[in-house]
Structures are given as C-alpha cells and as structure tokens.
Amino acid sequence: MKRRQGWLFFIIFLLTLSIYLLINYPLQLGLDLQGGSQLTLQIIKEEGKVTKDELDSVNSVIDRRVNNLGVSESNLQTLGGDQLILELPGEQNPLAASRVLGKTALLEFRTQKEGTSADLKTLQYQRLNIKELIETYSSSEKSQFDDNFIKIIQDDLKEIEKELNYSSASSDLYVKLIEIKRYIDNKIANLFINTDLSGKDLINAGRRQEQTNSNWEVLLTFSNSGGEKFAEITKSIAGTNQLLAIILDGESISEASVGSQFATTGITGGSATISGNFSAENARELEVQLKGGSLPLPIEIVETNTIGALLGSKNILKSLYAAVSGLIFVGIFMIFNYRILGFVSVLSLVLYGFFNLALYSLIPVTLTLPGISGLILSIGMAVDANILIFERIREELYSGNTLTRSIDSGFQRANSSIVDGHITTLLSCFVLFLLGTNFVKGFAATLGIGVLISLFTSLNCSKTILRFFTTYQSLRQKNLYLPRNNFSN
Amino acid sequence: MKYNLELVKNKRKIIGFSTFLILLSLLGILYSTFNTSYKKPINLGMDFIGGNELRIERACEEECSKLSPDSVLENLREISKDKNVLNNIKLQFQNNNKIISIRTPYLSIEESNNLITNLDNIIGPLNYESKDSRLIGPKLGKRLLTNCVTSLLVSLFAISLYITIRFDKKYALYALFALFHDLFIVFGIFSWLGFILSVEVNSLFAVSLLTIAGYSVNDTVVIFDRIRENLKSKKDESYNETIQLSVNESFRRTTFTSITTLIPLLTIILFGSYSLFWFSLSLSLGIIVGSYSSILLAPSLLLKD
Numbered sequence: 001m002k003r004r005q006g007w008l009f010f011i012i013f014l015l016t017l018s019i020y021l022l023i024n025y026p027l028q029l030g031l032d033l034q035g036g037s038q039l040t041l042q043i044i045k046e047e048g049k050v051t052k053d054e055l056d057s058v059n060s061v062i063d064r065r066v067n068n069l070g071v072s073e074s075n076l077q078t079l080g081g082d083q084l085i086l087e088l089p090g091e092q093n094p095l096a097a098s099r100v101l102g103k104t105a106l107l108e109f110r111t112q113k114e115g116t117s118a119d120l121k122t123l124q125y126q127r128l129n130i131k132e133l134i135e136t137y138s139s140s141e142k143s144q145f146d147d148n149f150i151k152i153i154q155d156d157l158k159e160i161e162k163e164l165n166y167s168s169a170s171s172d173l174y175v176k177l178i179e180i181k182r183y184i185d186n187k188i189a190n191l192f193i194n195t196d197l198s199g200k201d202l203i204n205a206g207r208r209q210e211q212t213n214s215n216w217e218v219l220l221t222f223s224n225s226g227g228e229k230f231a232e233i234t235k236s237i238a239g240t241n242q243l244l245a246i247i248l249d250g251e252s253i254s255e256a257s258v259g260s261q262f263a264t265t266g267i268t269g270g271s272a273t274i275s276g277n278f279s280a281e282n283a284r285e286l287e288v289q290l291k292g293g294s295l296p297l298p299i300e301i302v303e304t305n306t307i308g309a310l311l312g313s314k315n316i317l318k319s320l321y322a323a324v325s326g327l328i329f330v331g332i333f334m335i336f337n338y339r340i341l342g343f344v345s346v347l348s349l350v351l352y353g354f355f356n357l358a359l360y361s362l363i364p365v366t367l368t369l370p371g372i373s374g375l376i377l378s379i380g381m382a383v384d385a386n387i388l389i390f391e392r393i394r395e396e397l398y399s400g401n402t403l404t405r406s407i408d409s410g411f412q413r414a415n416s417s418i419v420d421g422h423i424t425t426l427l428s429c430f431v432l433f434l435l436g437t438n439f440v441k442g443f444a445a446t447l448g449i450g451v452l453i454s455l456f457t458s459l460n461c462s463k464t465i466l467r468f469f470t471t472y473q474s475l476r477q478k479n480l481y482l483p484r485n486n487f488s489n
Numbered sequence: 490m491k492y493n494l495e496l497v498k499n500k501r502k503i504i505g506f507s508t509f510l511i512l513l514s515l516l517g518i519l520y521s522t523f524n525t526s527y528k529k530p531i532n533l534g535m536d537f538i539g540g541n542e543l544r545i546e547r548a549c550e551e552e553c554s555k556l557s558p559d560s561v562l563e564n565l566r567e568i569s570k571d572k573n574v575l576n577n578i579k580l581q582f583q584n585n586n587k588i589i590s591i592r593t594p595y596l597s598i599e600e601s602n603n604l605i606t607n608l609d610n611i612i613g614p615l616n617y618e619s620k621d622s623r624l625i626g627p628k629l630g631k632r633l634l635t636n637c638v639t640s641l642l643v644s645l646f647a648i649s650l651y652i653t654i655r656f657d658k659k660y661a662l663y664a665l666f667a668l669f670h671d672l673f674i675v676f677g678i679f680s681w682l683g684f685i686l687s688v689e690v691n692s693l694f695a696v697s698l699l700t701i702a703g704y705s706v707n708d709t710v711v712i713f714d715r716i717r718e719n720l721k722s723k724k725d726e727s728y729n730e731t732i733q734l735s736v737n738e739s740f741r742r743t744t745f746t747s748i749t750t751l752i753p754l755l756t757i758i759l760f761g762s763y764s765l766f767w768f769s770l771s772l773s774l775g776i777i778v779g780s781y782s783s784i785l786l787a788p789s790l791l792l793k794d
Contacts, residue, residue: 035618095598302626306621308618311621321761369765373757373761373769380753384750421707423651425700437692447700
C-alpha cells in the first residue's frame, strides 16, 4: 500500500504541474482556430534535388522580404526539403505578401550593344503602345466594356503582334497584353550586354515620389565596390549613344543615357535611381525585393489557406462543445456500465485531458482542427484501455475472487492487449508524422501523444485511484463494482 | 449478462455477408472508375487535384434573401474581365442562403481576390471575418496524393510486419484480411458517395483510413489474444467451441470500446466544424465495420469445418 501512496502523490504533483503550465504557457492555436493566412512556397529546381544550402538561403531571403513588408508575427518554416510554409496570423491579406515573394528579383545592370539604337527605338515605341493599352483596359469601368471597346484594343494588339512577329497563345485579353509587354521587355533586355554589377552589390534600397509628376522611383545604394563598378560602367558609356539598362528578372525596367559630363569619372557617389513609371505599390514591392536580395532559385506559391478570425473563434467554440460533450457522454456511459470503476475511469480521463494539454504547451504543439480531432479520438482509445481492464476485473469477481486480487490480476492480464493496441496505433501515427503534410501532422502529433499518455493514465493512474478508493471499507462492497441484477450470475 | 453468439452455426451467413459488402464496394469502385466524369476509383477532392475553394458568409441583417446560383453566375460573367476564371465554376448556397460556397479550378491569389470583390458587388455585403479560402496548385495536389498513398502503404506494411512477428502465420493472415476488408469497404462506401452525393475525399480521408487500420488491427488482436489464451487453458473443450467462447467473452469489451470511440466522433459530427464532418463520418464507418469484422468475421475464418 505504501508504494501506491507514493504514486498518488506523484499524480497529484503532475496534475498541479500541468495546471501551472497551462496557466503560464497558453496553448498555441493554429491558423484555423485564430484566423489568418498560410502560404506554401515550393522551390523550383529543374534538375537534381534542392540542397540544404539552397534551402537555407531561399529561407533567409524570404524571411528578409517578409520582415521588410512590415508583417507582424509572421512565422516561416521549412517543410520536407524543398518547401517553405509562411504563416500570417490575423487579418492580413496574403495578396501583398504573394506579390513580393513570388519574384526572383535578380537585378542586373547592362550596357547597350553597339549598333542597336534603331531596334531599341522601335521596341520602346511598341512598349509605350502596349502600356497605354493595358492602362486603358484596366482603368475602364464595367459599363464601358462593350464589344466595340474590346475590339479596338484587340485590333491595336494585333497590330503590335504583327510587328513583333510574335503572338500570345492565351485566350484572355488581359493575359495577352501582359504577355506581349513581357516579350518586349525581354527583347529589350537582349539588346544589352551584362556587366559585373548586380543586385549583390546593393546595400540598401528605398523609394520616393518624383518631383515632376506623381510617379515613384526606386533608390539604390551600392556598397563601396559596387559604387566603383557603377562609376566604371557609367564612365565607359558616358557621352556615347549607348544606354544603361536596369534588368529585373530578365526584363528591362529602365533604360537611361549617361551624360558626357561623366566621361572622366563616371557617376560617383555610390547610388542610382530607377524611374520606370512606378506606382506607389510597385515601387514598394521592388524596394522590398531588392532589400531582401534575389532568390537563388525561383519559387512558386502552391497553396494558400485563408481563414477569417470570426470563423476561427467559431471553430474553437465548436471543438470545445464537441470535446466536452464527448467526454460527458463517455463518462455517463462508463459510470452506467461500470459503476465505481466507471467513476475511476472518468477521473483518469480528466487527468488524461490535463496531461495532454500540458504537454501541448510544453513541447509546444500548435493546436489545429485536425489536432483537436486527434485529441478527441484518443479519448476513445484511452477509455478502451480502461474497458479492457474493467472487463477482466469483472470476470475475476464473477469467478469469486476477492476484490484486491481481482483488481491486481485484471490490470496484469489486460496489459498485453493494451500494449499491442497502443503500438499499432503509434505505428500509424509515426508514419503519418513522417510523411504527412502540415495539416496531417497536427492530427498525428496529438493522437500519438494521447496514446502515450493513455498508457500511463490507464495503467497507472486508474490503478492508483482504484487502490486509494479500496482503502475505504465502505467502498469495498462488490455490488459497487458489478450491476446488482447480475451479481447472482 | 452472458452473450451467446452462435458463430459456428452462422459461419456461412457471416462470410456471405462480408462477400456481399466487398462485391458492393467493388461495384462502386468499378462504376466510379469507368462511368463517372472524373474516371477515378474515388472522387478526389481539391487536396489532390488542386483548385480553389471559397466559403464566405453574407452579412444579412435578418434573413438572407433567396438567390439562384445561375443568376449569380450570370452576373459574375458579366462583371468579370477575366472570363477564364469562370469556366468550371461551381456555386452553392447553404444555411438558408447565408453561406456561399464556390469551387473553381486553380486561381492565383490575385484572381481569387478579384472573384471575391466581384461577388461582393453582386450579392454583398459579405462578412470577410468568416472567410474560408483554400488555393491548392495542381503540382502540390499530385504530391499530396503520392504522399498519402505512400503513408498508407508504409504503415500497412509496418502493421503487417508487427502482426506477423507478434502472432503465428495463420492468425496474422486473418487479422490482416479483416483489416483490408474494413479499409476496402470504407473506401467503397466513399466511392458510392462520390458519384451519388458528389462527396470528395481529401487528405483527411487518407488519415481516417490509416486510423481505421490501427483501430481494426487492435480490435482483432484483442480477440485473437483471448482465443490463444483460452486454447491453452481450456483443453477439454473443442477448438470451435473455444473460439466461440472467446468471442463471447470479449464481445462486451469490443462493443463498449466501439461505443466509447463512436460517442466523441458523433459529437464532432453534430457540434464540430464542418471541415471535420466527412472525416468523422468515415472514421465512424470504419469503427463500425471494424468491430463487425473483429467480432464476427475474423474468428469465423479461424473456425474449422
């Protein structure tokens, strides 16, 4: 009896500890419970596997970009070697983040090939036309959207396509316009030769509104060596008809001439501006991308989940109803069928619940909807262990054994079945956790933790509580353990 | 309260019933593979094929006005600049026209935002706090599918291995047969649900199959344990009688366990979030079929003629 008393104190100690943990380290709620957005980013690599270094450097670039965006409390983690998961809690629109994250943002400075002036002029003119078309199209109201209007744009577009000897395969007008613009930007970029100055030579980027009009421009600040390279490059083309182009992801965003006054020293001072008719939003996006550096590999956003905050709190409430009512009904069922034993199992279930939640806050496990269903399901499994034991105890009692003996051998004989059952479930959880997605991992984690704790609560806590009860003479009558009408059986 | 299931007498009926269930599932799977628009054994949801799913509540003052999906779609077509988005769109109203649920092929975040703005113009105001939107690219979908199938195969293999080490061959074989029987029937039921009620399966369905696998094996192991124990201790009774006795002895435990597991699942179905509805249902079905196969089917297979 001494030994069991020790266990009793240990259990009470654990319970106090759990409650302390839960009060001081609140549970972490997943986005489906608190609202927010989650983006899954896939690193694209044509050949071979993404290496650890590549993953890390993509991770840090994305991290810098997200921070520069001014998103609060974001959480970025890697998943399975070539994916990243970005969580934006609260009411944040994933749109802004997605725009900034998706681009490689490889910045290059190129000088014009000699003898391409005429080609460049034509292309620049075509680009101007297409830009106008895009502007007319996107600024027009729905009411102006009649067939005639569409036809004018389509005809103009066809004209340009004919000149370029290139046409877009898309059936959507807007997509077509954008694609043709990209094609032109790309062709322009190809009229220029790469230099050794690139986005790597930047130490900062900023933006400001142009003085003459409402457009924005992006300011670049070079490192020392970058500033020297920039001076060198500008010196080489100063006063000639060669232009300097700033290329972002293979498309020219700005071409500028360098005045002859820079022919001796080049443009010094280590800074430059890009003015390419940026809107405030575009300028900010470019600023964030340049500050974060370019991605070593392109990424694609392959999954976006957004859950409103109201829906999240509704989900918490619903899960709480389900869990509590599940516990109550299971409790009623157990007490009805097993009387005092049922009451013992209810007590050990309550302990089970506390230990589980305390472990979640300790590890920590982020609680999600599938996670909660794993927890609720594991209640059923925890009760199963109790049922196995109680059935054995009943059998022993029926065959005329004393209460203490029945309890002892009940626990002993149910042992192997309980361990077996728990191991098969743990195997499934383990596989789920290794191979599953983020979503599935939550379920596997809570079910797995539940199964482990249930081994302790059902084999140990139930036994200790039962032993404690049976120290009282009044609680040792057999009819408290067996339904009366069956006792004569 | 002694239970007296007459296994020996009813062996044929039990095996016949299981054969019937298996054939029915097979029929559903075959029909689904050859005669539906999706041509798959089961109706794969957007977790596996990619797409865009949006649920949002309308902010109505009292009752929400009645709207027909067709007229809303027509308005959407008129207002949208990007016509491609509206191919293959599915739109539904739920909860007395309060909730709009939309499915489209994969959209970018920008396109999805445009769709919501347009929707707000037509049937607004919408309650953005209640938004539930999921966008899954087709590439990721394929990957999730392979992931799920691999996890299922790996864990089935691990469970089989464990059972084979733990029991001798005959027991292991029948326990595994009962396991595959359960999984096949649940899969079959969802094949039927797929073309009758257009119920789709997502990664949570794969999770439920895995959980059912663990559960079903557990149930069968408990009964087989009892059979082994009794075969050793009760040498005076015949083999078949001992098996029948063992099943009756563990009958209470198995049904009680199923009931205590079903209770929380039912509370999730009744009170829980809609996103867990089909998951809890498939788990419940698995537990019911699993208890049947461990109490009646697996021991019947052990009986000698």
